[in-house]
Amino acid sequence: MAAVASPDYHEIDRQVMRTLQWPGWRYWVWVGALFLIVVWGALCWANQIYRGLGVTGLRQPNMWAAYITNFVFWVGIAHSGTLISAILYLFRSRWRTAVYRLAETMTGFAVLTAGLFPLIHLGRVWFFYWLLPYPNQRWLQPDFRSPLVWDAFAVSTYLTVSLLFLFMGLIPDVATARDESTGIRRTIYNMVALGWQGSEQQWRHFSGVYLLLAGLATPLVISVHSVVSWDFAMAQLPGWHSTIFAPYFVAGAIFSGCAMVLTLLIPLRKLLELEELITPWHIDNLARIVLFTSLIVSYSYVVESFMTWYSHDPFEMVTFQQRYFGPYGYLFWIMVVCNCLIPLALFSPRVRRNLTLLWVISIFVNVGMWLERFVIIAGSLATNFMPSQWGFWTPSLTEVSITAASFAWFLMLFSLFTRFLPIVSMTELKEGLRWLRQALRQESAEAA
Amino acid sequence: MKYGAVAVAVLILIGGVTTALLSQRPWLPRSDVVQPVPFSHRIHAGINRIPCQYCHEYARRSENSGVPPIQRCVGCHSSMAEQVALQAVRKPWIDRRQAAFEIRWNRVYTLPDFVRFYHSPHIKAGLACQRCHGPVETMDRVTPVFEINMGFCLNCHTQRHVSIECSTCHY
């Protein structure tokens, strides 16, 4: 490893630009394989539309299961991106610069993936636009009292704003890439960068709007996952109807999102040889967030259970008893292990510095957070008010395929991004060069 | 720029096809309907002033207005052997085997399966047939005048303070 303890602006550019070289065959095999999985998922969806939702494992009373779990999971994944890019930007956090682009990209694609699931789960997807207000001869508009309409507004706003935010940040970087490229690439990059040239007027408006977008994205991100949680909290189903859902879901979202950033970042750093730009210091900071949010999430589990016990509501009591010890009980305990126990290892600095271990932990957290949503959504539905109508969902091939395809779709988009657009923000790294140098010095000192 | 032109052309094409398909909305009254018998409402209802319900006799009693039975035609056209145009009516009258010479009128007005429409209360309310069907008495070939969609129904129901509950029409 070529230890450059003190990279300069050009070195940063050089290292990042290296990732934009035309990828090799391994990359295309990877992307091609992902694409095939996406095509398979699309076929499954087409079959589901043609034949009806009966091809899924959905049943009375599990009207929602894997699809909505995937939706909440992906929306949650998205949140850490906005946290890192917008909230930490507002806090002027020093370590965000190296990872924020990756996190933000993840946000954009995760929302894109999440946004598919409300459509996939619809019985009559061809009428999805009835969820949105538009003038029509029927005089009919959506019911703005319905949490699903809030969802439609929140998620589409979130998708728009996070993509705009991602795009804004990209402009100066793509301009850099343009200036390093020739031919058609140069033309395309120039179009993407809108002809950006970094004059003082451009920078002035850029800085102004970037700050304001960060300011807008911060309440937005909190509102979006709150709205998503209200899909459940607004229902009176035991296990759903709870006032703590909004903060609990937001914390869980950041928890799973940061874990997903780690999942993506650790191999990517290696594959794209970005070790000098994304240092263990950055990763350590991410791991701390994972740990912190894990504690919040664990606390939420305790509070949720405590409130149930304290209220002595007979319906809630049964639902929670079933959640722990019912047919889905094993999923709950796997979730507790993944979300509450395993992340405790992050208290150890050595674990936080051990990238392999960290990566494995992040996978566990991802699994755990998927299960958390599943346990809440399907588990609560399964143990509803009518004991005669209880029922337990089991996945069908369609649902497994579409879930797998959603991961493939996300990874495919993400992989394409990494090799055609700068996955690390050169501009911001340059801006925070001081801190990067400090981190590198610290690392080489530790290594020594 | 060449690519741009192609892209614009493709977009226009897609847009055009979509519009064309949507404009075919099969659930709407059709204006291109040609009937097997050259029956003229203008002559019957207009010139001869035959009341609508003389032929569409079920309108005041049923959800359907009904198409007149052949007996009703024959009632007036007692000697029709010489008229070429009336052969289609005469044949089923003479040969009453089912389906032998049945007249297959083409529907002009159709409603989707999920819309329930009763003619009877509308007649009871004193609405003229023309309110929805247009001045049929001036038409040789019936073509729809109004696009009978939900907004059309709602307009009239609201003006007349009739229920616009969903269950009035959909169940």
Added chain:
Amino acid sequence: MAPEVSRRSFLKLAAATGAAAAVPGCKPAARHLIPYVIPDENVIPGVPSFYATACNECPAGCGVVARVREGRVIKLEGNPVDPIGAGALCARGQSALQGLYNPDRLQRPHRRGADHLINPVQWDDAMAQLGKALGAAGPNQVAFIGPPMGPAYEEIVARWMGAVNSRMRMVYAPIDSARERNLIRYCFGQDLTPLYRIDRARTLLSLGADFLETWYSPVELARQYAEFRIPSTKDGEVRFGTAYYVGTRMSMTAARCDQWLACRPQHEAAVALAMLRVMLDHNLVRPPQGIDPGAVKKFAAAYDPHAIADQSGVSAGMIERMAREFAQAQGALALAGTDDDAAHAAAWMLNAVTGNIGRTVTFAPSAQPPAAAEPGAVIEAMHQGNIKVAVIAHANPVFSMPLQARFAEALGKVPLVVWCGGVPDETAQYAHLLLPINHWLEDWGDGAPRPGISTLRQPTMSRVVYSRPLGDILLESARGAARDRAPEFEDTQSAVRQVWAHRFKNQPGSESFDDFWDRSLRQGGDFRQVNAAAAALRPEVFAKPIELPEAADRPDLTLAAYPHIYLYDGSGADKPWLQEIPEPVSQIVWDAWADIHTGTAQRLGIKENDIVRLAAPGGAIELPAHISDFVHPEVIAVPIGQGHTSYGRYAKLRGANPWLILPPGRMTVAIKAAATRRSRELVSPLYSSSMLARPIVETMSIAEFTQGSKPPPWEEPYPEPYETYPPVEYPVHEWGMTIDLNACTGCGACIAACYAENNVPFVGKEEVRRGHLMSWIRLERYIPATADAPPLLTMPMLCQHCSHAPCEPVCPVFAAVHSNEGLNLQVYNRCIGTRYCENNCPYKVRRFNWFKPQWPEPLNLQLNPDVTVRGAGVMEKCTFCVQRIVAAEVQAKLEDRKVRDGDIVPACAQACPSRAITFGDMKDKHSAMMQRRTEHHHRAYKALDEPLNTLPAITYLRQVYRPREEV
């Protein structure tokens, strides 16, 4: 005015004129309008016509009104004029439509070729073959096998038998009342028809009689039972009938009684006789005139309650308690329904000794049964090869006769077997000539279910397949066989009319026959009061002791077969509604099972769904085990009705057929049971049998009822709901429903009616297993947690039409929305299928269309054109039959009046045999529905309303019960 069949055939094509032709999914609406040549002045397209006729699905023979739209029957309802059904119709009656439109009905005559396959033939050929064979047959070489078919048809058959010079008429119905008739003859010395009046009794004892399901006349008895069981307070005295069920398994009927007393098989009689002894020992009764107390005492002395308690399993204390209550009640009634003669005799003794003959049961002289040969003799003649032609109609003896009777073998020796029926069944497999005959809804006919009641059947629509009336086949074949002796009837219609004309001659009155005929057609029959016949128990009955089973002869395990409430004798198995409605007690669909007691199952090492082999001397059957405590430990109970090897796609290859291994004429047999290593999942749409102490099915002990209050079910009652918003105002109507859980028997007639009325699709066993059952109304069934509770908790659960409907505000597109008449609407065409509404529905009554619904042709002809057929991807649920509400409102508008109470009757309320469901306007305090709520306000509650404040429009009336005391 009697409609003529020929004229109605014009209507067949007119279906297209229905503006709202109900075609599923996205098929384009009918494109053409085809005019009538000559309009039928009785038919207005778009307006239903009603034809009265009589049900033929079981011997009870309830009156039926067929609702006909554009020439096809779309719904059967009870005939309110008919004294038996009194306007109600059970699930089996409702489902007759699916027999009419069954996709597997034989389409045209078929002949079996040399290759054993059947090929279509022309009617003329088939009739010629039959006529020739009949002509060639010698005296007594022609057999006719079929159930009793009503006076007119019996007359046709008798004359046909005369024409072919044979006396081999075998009257055969798998479930008949022969034992009842014989025992009445034995006890009373004459042929009498009993008329039970449960409503006049205060104590009821059933010795294995499932009178709410399949015994005698279930609709009528359910109506009486509701009257008997609905508690009332009059002059400070609480009236609430006491009912005991002594039997080997807890049937649905047993579950509606105060107690089910598990009794060792064949010991029901012993229990009844022990009760008799207790009554006499304690001088609880004074036998009425004509019965010598001494003789009775002497007779009863042999039945020691304690000894019998040991043998039967019913405790002596319980016997004594029942005896006291039975003897002291102002009106008591004992019913026997087992295959044990002794039980029937014992029941009559109890009724007679307590003086209840003439009070809770009266008699009328029986009509002359049709002249018939001994079944055994006919079978023997077939075995001997003495029968050359056998005509089998409306019967499936190959399926329902025991293997021991060797019927199939005998049938194989008949050179020409002519099968006449609808869906080819097991018997049709042995037929050489298969003739499709008209369904009873397509045919003329009549019935005399009991003295004074003559029902008249008329065709309600033109035929669905190329079938002919059975009568026409018989008459024509007789003409072909013997021109000289041919009956003078022209066809079935004139035969019925002549038979009725003949009977009319003997009746007093000034009416002309034409008027009488028209009136009978309009009413669906001729109903008259008949004077009760005097009947007294023969003294000889007490002279001969009734033998009780010896303990030594007692088998380890007994198979007790019972007719499935829906499949009956097996004839219901081809109807998907009957297969799909869960059996009320087990809640199992589309299958047969073996009810095994928990302890027995443990002993045999059997788990739920394990296939058990039940071996009897006559053969063996294999069935999955259903383990419960609802059966006596020494009994394995098996429903009759499944196990068809033929009989259409819906019946074929499901479960096993216990008829085959039963001894002739019996419903029980000693068996050996063994586990096999295989299993098959029994499918039920029900997950938990425990109510978890939730306020769903609420009950009230008789003590609480007497006090007029009930403590809340919660330890700490929920606070009064705090209303954030002002209540919704309903300007004109606010529709609501009252359901009396004391009246509800759980019979499922409402479910079948709902399937028929609302185009609810059936989905099949696999889809039910996958949680995709579509029925809009279901029976909640819970096993109570405490011994102090009714044996089984049941309630019909349907959309509650909550005023604070949780489903509505979560729908993003207003597909679930409230009407200003208090209805919770589901707008199918607006629904995009988020399914959020069902998630938020505490009652879980919404159903999602997982697939596009399928009705194989011609089942789709039954679809109600007034109800949209829902496509895949939309939610649906009970609408309170909004199509009937709108129709009534339109009708009221046309007549310039307001909607009156009673104008609107939803299908479930219409069908309910026990009249448990009442519908009406909650804003009209005088409506029958509100009256019922007011009258029974102590019992009124709304399901789950207290914890959730959903304000349902359905008020249930709590089930009052007598605590089961350990005696």
Added chain:
Amino acid sequence: MSDPVRLIGVFAGEEECVAAIESLRRAGYPKPRVFFPIPSEKIFAALRLPKSPVRVWVLIGGITGALSGFALTIGTSMTWPHIAGGKPIISLTPYIIIAFELMILFGALAGIAGFLITGGLPRLESLTGYSGRFSDDRFGVLITCAPEQSTRVELLLKDAGAEEVQRETA
């Protein structure tokens, strides 16, 4: 009078660039055009640039969004009042959520629009004096002056620390 001359001073760092701007200003030259690879508050300060007007765009967008959110929800509810779950026809609480989301959406869109319009983006041709280096690691200060002043300006730039000064005729 001869053609004016464009001088582009290339700097390696932010401080030098700021120093050059400051000295140009002190010398009374008009504001130069500056190209730089990172957003720099110091350069904005040196150029005495006012705050970007996009703030106003965002504010107006946000207010419009919130108002249209309420207008949409209340308006559509009143067009056809449907009863749902016994809730009031105009349920303000949930409408706040819609208004909030629309406020964010409109604010963000207006901000981007403001950025594009005020920043003159997208632009097709290059700004005068731009060079690829300025998006990499160099800072550029472009000043147009009369030929006779060019030597002085060049010196001034060099003094501030310019690595090189390019000179071209406008």
